[in-house]
Amino acid sequence: MEETSEQPAHLLRQFAWTHRGSYSLSILSILVSEAITVQFPHLLGDFTDALQAGRLTGRLVVMYSLWLLLVGVAYVLLYGLGQWWNGRMGRVFEYELRWRLFNHWQTLSTAYFRHRSIGDLLNHAMNDVRTVREAMSGGLNMFANAVFLLAATLVMTFRTVSVRLTLVSIVPLLFLPLLVIYWGPRIRNASRRVQEGLSDMADLTEESLSAIRLIKATANEGVEGDRFGQRVQEIVSRQMSVFRLQASFQSLIPLTGSVSFAIALLYGGYLTVTHQILLGSFVAFTFYLVMIITPLQQMGFVFNSFQRGSASMARLTVLFGEYADITDPPQPVSVSHLSGSLEIDLPEFAYPDADVPALKDIHFTVAAGQTVGIVGRTGAGKTTLVNLLPRIFDPPARAVWMDGHDVRDLRLQVLREAIAYVPQDGFLFSTTIGENIGFGKELAHPEEVAEAARQAAFWQEIEDFPEGMGTVVGERGVSLSGGQRQRAAMARAFVKDAPILLLDDSLSAVDMNTEKNILANIRRLRQGKTTLIIAHRLSAVRHADFILVLDEGRLVERGTHEELLHHNGIYATLYHLQESEKEELA
């Protein structure tokens, strides 16, 4: 794995280097534009001096106007071009970074995602990436603008106006970047607290309205109203603290500029009156001052933006630093096809973050083509056990064998191609039903998909959907019931038609009759292929070649249905419980 080349800082350097030509041009363009724009006050000053000296003629007035026009147009074009190009490149980088992040995540294992909230990860992908982009496009533009414009202005005022006047007047303005640096993060934090308050209120509203029957039936409207009122009041007070900060900020910024201006007026006026500088220089200087107020503010913004950008960069670096812990072995066994025989020889398995092992002393073999039932109470370790086969969680070395190879020695692609899996929750993507069912096979024939749906007893219902197989499921389409999702997931596994099929309690939400049909189809389809069925309803495993009973992570019973009944253990108890319920009501 080339871990270092995936680091965002490295990507950024690489990006900047690849586009060094473009960046040089755009920054040059901004540099030239600033050199041009500082001519603007200078022209006005010259104009004034000509006027004062009585040299001004109608022709000269036109000349000056045309020069001003030229300066104005050239500046806007050059600066706009540089700004646009930098912004554009930033957005291209944003896109590339996000794409890398997505691909990176796809290589990480379930163990990684288990303890991370999707909301947090999304935050990184959206906000951190955007913040980096803002720093490298908007931040870069402001930085270039501020630095070049300040430099050009200082050069001009030193050369054409007065060094002393410049130095004295500029003092208050130097506080501008500091003001921004001080207030910027404070305002941002306070605003975030308002947002939190708002979502608190929205949460409470949703909670109350969802439980409106309960609230009405208990005459609790008043109490809820008070609770709501507290949230609203909290928002008001948080909001006001934001406004207090903003008001100070928005008042102080222009104040600083104006104080500078007043100094320039007084001292510059004095210099003019005492003939140390010309009126034109004085006029030009007042315009220079107005001109550099914005870039000085921008220095503060740039500082904040770079700071946020580097914080985001650090978070992204951590993300990219998470290496995929389940990967291809360095020297994979060269097998391309697996027949589906299994051997589990597992002394112990614990989740990476747990102290107590989830599985202990599990030993059994499955010949290719056998059907195995796995039963046990919730939390007995059934799902954990089957998750070890496709290496969703990594088993210890020499514990899980497939066709005589340790699964850890097989290439992931070979291993996973040999396994079809139906998860408990029937996870589907928000795309069409057809695409979901054909998910495991890129170019699945529509007839294959339809046949799989039929075998999963889902065809009839799909036909009734507005657009059949083309119906979109999920938030933007029809919402499927738990049973429908499970059957779609079942069909998806059928299309894959792998040597090993894993059913993780995947028929729990399907009614008895349908379950019976699907199980019959599985027996027919899976003739000669290995099938592992986890089930709560014992009827689902009754016909298995043998049944494993797990309890608290241990394999406590094994045998056929009849043997286990005869054995009179946990399985028998479970069975009699389920049967007696039937009888009692019947």
Add this chain to the structure above:
Amino acid sequence: MSSLLRLLPYARPYLRQFILVLGLVVVYNATSVLQPYLVKVAIDRDIVVTHPSFHGLLQISLLYIAVVVLGTAANYFQILTLQYAGQSIIRHIRLDLFHHITAQSMDFFDRNAIGRLVTNVSSDTETVSQFFTNFFLSLIRDGLAVVMIVFAMFQLDAAIAAKAMVLLPLLFGISLLFRKRLRQAYQATRTHLANVIAFLAENLAGVRITQIFHQEMRQARKFEQLNKLHRQANIHEYQTSVLFNRTFEMLGNMAVAAVVWIGGNAVLHHAIEFGTLYAFISYIRNFFQPINSMTQQWNTLQSSMVSADRIGRVLSVEPGVQDAPNPVHIAPTKLRGQVVFEHVSFGYQPNQPVLQDICLVAKPGSFIGLVGPTGAGKSSIMSLLTRFYDPDVGRILLDGVDLRMLAQADLHHLVGIVQQEVYLFSGTVADNIRLFRDDISDQQVRAAAAAVGAHRVIEKLPQQYQTWLYGKGGNLSMGERQLLSFARIVALDQKVLILDEATANLDSQTEALVTKGLQAVAKNRTTLVIAHRLATIRHADKIYFLQQGRIVEQGTHEQLLSLAGLYAELYAKSGIEHPDESTVFGEIGKTR
């Protein structure tokens, strides 16, 4: 617009603040407009004269500072006053809206999705608040700024000022034109961004499926498509905004060149003084910002109108069920608990009767079962008894008093329900039992929990009664939640109870707990149970069998079996249809 006007009364209490803001804005604007004028005076009076006056210059500079400080103070207080008024208005609207919504009867919630209502309360109000703050402020501050600059220019020189007026329509035109395109570009970016987020969220949740089916490449390609569309929209949006800002700036620069040309000639011919030209150049530059910000508010106005409309629509709905003018009062301690339905008919929609001619009697303290196929109207009977709806025909009596004669708040202290779905609030376990009421003490909460057998379960939680329940009780099992809802009913101590039997599969240990809890709840109360499992009501004092909105059979379990009718048939079938359902409620009757 009319909908915004309807919200205007909310602003009336803050009329004084608004007038104050207006005054402060006038001061602030006047000080801004005065600044270039002071420089002009300094130039023309003190600098460009034969006998320059440093003393005058000092005066002007001090005046300049004074003006600036005054303007800054006015601006500061203007922001705070206006925002305070705006926030208070929104607070008021929110409270009214929430009370109004919770005061609605159930038919309202049948028609309106909760998500929609939450949006009304949270974001629509937020948008409307911008009308009272941003829009109002911009209208007076920026509008006034433009007016005052125009006024100042005409004061300085009418001829040049008149020519400068060409800019006004030009600026507004360009600004409005771009606004629309900017908004569209912005929305396009948002839409594509939302797609990227949705895709990411889903694929992070399903990454296991992608990996097992080895479809990383396919998902990467799909992501690539969405990501690319977002990039395009994003770049387009940026281009549009750069183009807009630079166009505006270009126009500003051209305007200055034009002023120098026109004004320069005027100075040359001694029509104006040089200081006037200086002021003109400053004013022209100051012209652009307020116009730009005013046109931005156009969008605010439009979205506020839409939001105000939505809020207005909610506020104009009257509750379907209302209290009688002089309600009868029954003290909870005096209630015997007799429930009678007299020839009740009811439908959610006219001409679609759900219940027809229902006659039912529950004696004080009795246990009544309601049975029937899905859609027979069992739950509707419950909704009528809690007066979520009023019957179309007939009447319902509680201790002989028509429900319509009772105040709803009183009724709900007397009649309680336990629903299939247990609602939990973000809060502690104790809060959830007492429903945040401060008139129910900790002792009462504990006693209630103990009565239904929830105490032992709660004691095992990390912080016992103070354990915080997250997102709809996600950290509790179904059985535990059910127990909390029983404890709640005991704490609230309502004398007539309706139980919509829970069908969740509980493990055997909790099952026993829940059964015990139910026995405690039913004690000393008139209890009506909607039964999904017949075992539950086998020992009821009386069972009503409903079909298509009518009571078709009634009697005890044995009587109904001997009738050999629908109940007997259902009973025979139920054993086969629900083989693995257990008898959670089966013991209630026996122990009574």
